[in-house]
Amino acid sequence: MGTVVVDVMPKQEILDPQGQAVVGALRRLNLSQFTDVRQGKRFTLEVAGDVTDEVLAAAREAAETLLSNPVIEDVVSVRDADAAAAGQEDAS
């Protein structure tokens, strides 16, 4: 049993209304040290076996074709959940 974690964020240059609303709310709660917020999505993809390079490649394809909208979002990482702590991040 393995898990691939995919993180998707709105492109930096694209307006992120959700992040704007959250940063405004933080300010009202006097948590004003946070100057900007952007809100993205995390997906966890389960596989029966280990997370191999092939699985990661397939996950990357899934991330770029379905999980993200390439017009407005970036896939910022596709990684093995267990290996994440070891710092094996794979920005694609």
Added chain:
Amino acid sequence: MKVGVVTFPGSLDDHDAARAIELAGGEAVHLWHGTADLQGVDAVVLPGGFSYGDYLRAGAIARFAPVMDALIPAAKGGLPVLGICNGFQVLCESHLLPGALVRNDHQKFICRDQKLRIERINTAWTGDFAQDEEITIVLKNGEGGYMADERTLDLLEAEGRVVARYLGGNPNGSRREIAGISNEAGNVVGLMPHPEHCVEPGFGPGLEGLPFFTSVLRQVVSA
């Protein structure tokens, strides 16, 4: 009889809720989200809409508005509060009501005329209905799926706190077809459909939303 209607940035049905209160014979008082002052009202409606754009989670940001600092203790003290749609979401985020409202199971916004059964009539907002009365009012939501764990759902059922249930098809994936619930005391009610759109002949599918507003006026008079 004064009933407050809170306007958050992004509230949409505040105007409609105020009109419904007036048509029911009450006086509507506009309350501003940024002021922790209930202006001595006898009851409060948290109206529908998309407060703060419903960003983050529906109702999650509105819950921290200054007006809620006044409203939450008042509601715990027995002030009648009706949260409609987004207002229901705010009540759940404020923990005045249990559970949460999530995105419709079919992933689309839905606006339709919806049949309901009123199952609890000893609340501040449903006294003018008959037990198990069937009504049709407007339903419109994108995040209207009522969710709670099984234990909470069982408790709500056991204590008779399910105020309204969907009939003729579950429109949004709500657990146990729940359209509205109340707190134990019955002064706080959350309702996903919109009775305020069903109070005037010729506008909306009928007049079957009006009793929610006449109920609270009568309850406040007799209290």
Added chain:
Amino acid sequence: MSNLPAYKCDTVDIASQDPQAEQPWAELGLKSDEYQQIREILDRRPTSAELAMYSVMWSEHCSYKSSKVHLRQFGDKTTDEMKEKLLVGIGENAGVVDIGDGWAVTFKIESHNHPSYIEPHQGAATGIGGIVRDIMSMGARPLAVMDPLRFGALDHPDTARVLPGIVSGVGTYGNSLGLPNIGGEINFDSCYQGNPLVNALCVGSMRTEDIHLANATGVGNLIVLFGSKTGGDGIGGVSVLASETFDSTGPAKRPAVQVGDPFAEKVLIECCLDLYAADVVAGIQDLGGAGLSCATSELASNGDGGMQIHLDRVPLRDPSLSPEEILMSESQERMMAVVEPGKLEAFMEIAAKWDVEASVLGEVTDGENLEVFWGDDLLVQVPPRSVAHDGPVYQRPLERPAYLDDLQADGTAHLNRPRTGDDLARTVLDLIASPNMCDASWVTDQYDRYVRGNTAQAMPDDAGVVRVDEETGRGVALSTDCNPRFTKLDPYAGSQLALAEAYRNVAVAGAAPLAVSDCLNFGSPEDPGVMWQFSEAVTALADGCAVLGIPVTGGNVSFYNQTGDIAIHPTPVVAVLGVLDDVAKRNRSGWAHAQDAIYLLGETRDELDGSAWAEVAHSHLGGLPPTVDLAAEQTLASAILAATDQGLITSAHDLSDGGLAAGLAESVLRHGVGASVDLSPVASRDGVDAFVALLSESTARAIASISASDAEAFEAVLSDKGQAFARIGTTGGDHLKVEGQFTLAIEDLRSAHTGVIESAMSH
């Protein structure tokens, strides 16, 4: 200003000293003679910022350079009588009409076609946002929206890509603004494959004394930008300039599409209404295409002096933007106001109440030029009219397309027609199950039609009806229409048929037609055939409006709707607005009671060319569209309005696509009340058979249901108005029965009619 990013700004001084510098005018879409014209206007080369402004403001989209010579007819053919109700005409952000009792209504329809193809959800959403800001900028509270949508074939895979996104974009944005969606169209035709049409209409109201205009008058008045921060949205074309002015690494990536923030717009609406109520706004302009370039040059052109603004005072979402990019950014949810200095404090307090950021960019001057600064550097010094109004005007070549003769000669006479009652029944079921006639609730249920509690009528009724005055019930009805099959066959007749249908829909709802807005969607103006279609359409609409006595108050032209060389069918979408003194009197469009008498108003001819039947049964498009008879439309409207006024009508339904068959089926399905119909009075009077009576699309027709006790009074009204009519049946029962032909159970009609779009979208 020492803390400004270090751009090598191309200033007016530099431009004067270095007149021969190479400029990327061609990359910016300017023609050589246009570039020369700019040099002549300025008597020097433009700065890069000026070049950016002219290139965008002189684009087809902003300048109407190909359409202007034709659009003039809308003004020229408007008579003084038509102008009586017109408070603000073409040329402002939106036209304004007087609907009585001191109320003014403003409405406009626009396109957002290309962005919606690229990113359906956001493209459609920002389309709604833009038209709503146009209405706000007239001083009005927006009341409702409508959205005519056109897609490729329902079963084409790309339709399944674009349709759900466009619908959710329209829905999400409109729903979040608290504006009821009261109608529109959903139309499928393979000509829109690769080029869906997303048109959006907004209607708003105000007291007549509260009309605001986009002009910057009064020397010393302040120019205030308010709303969302400015980012790099919609400046793709201009980045060629940005890359030249950057010192080091070049600009950050610019967004390919714009993302709308409906919450920011909702707050902006309420903020504007508070500003108007406090009387702190002297002039107002929304920011749309070409952003600050357009807003400042429009405001200054319509004013009585010059204007100075400072780009370094614009609040930025993306600090890497160059001055040229700030000037051109099309970031959404922004407005610009002209404010008297003494009222600035009150203005800022209201903006702060709504958490809306506002910034004073500059002021109205006593000069003649629009001057734009970046710190102390003067980047733009232009006569504002030369940017906003005096752009190039083209008389493009026109040529009637050669294919038209063959197309018009290929009528439907040779097509097999249903012979038996059973054949007819099957034809009716096929028709109401076809993509263009089926139940559209999969789409319309995603729109809030109830918010604000003033919606008297919405989809699927013929026209949207919304109350304006809560005390008296005074309100308006709106319908948008275009049958692109008819405009393809004959653009002149087809355009008048679109006008006639919208006019009829409004009248059938019980409203007196008052004014028109149009959204003219066409292919490339560089194609003489397309330009001929355009010219025919505009002439037809201007002529038709003059006959009907209702002025065109504004609208929008969208060219280049084509895939490769193949243009869409000409699609002039016509919106007609009508007024009701009390919306309670409106006519609903389905049968609510049994035992009502059913009347067919108007005459039926054998007119099947271009019909829904020809399309559904034979996939055929050819011949000539139905006869246009605007006098008959006026008679029909006046008869229905008179009967409505006397409270005689229990329901009324316009007949258009699918003819009487569709009208009957829809009236039955609306509330599940059946009908028995006998066509023989129509057949004998008009000399047509049952098939023609049911499927012909002859115009100036409607059906109405009347309480049996009112039938005599109704017939008297019709006779008095000279309206042809036939009593054809009675409502009631569980079937649609056509005497001597067929009987269809309501449940069979319903199962054919529903679920069609849903099942296509779930594949």
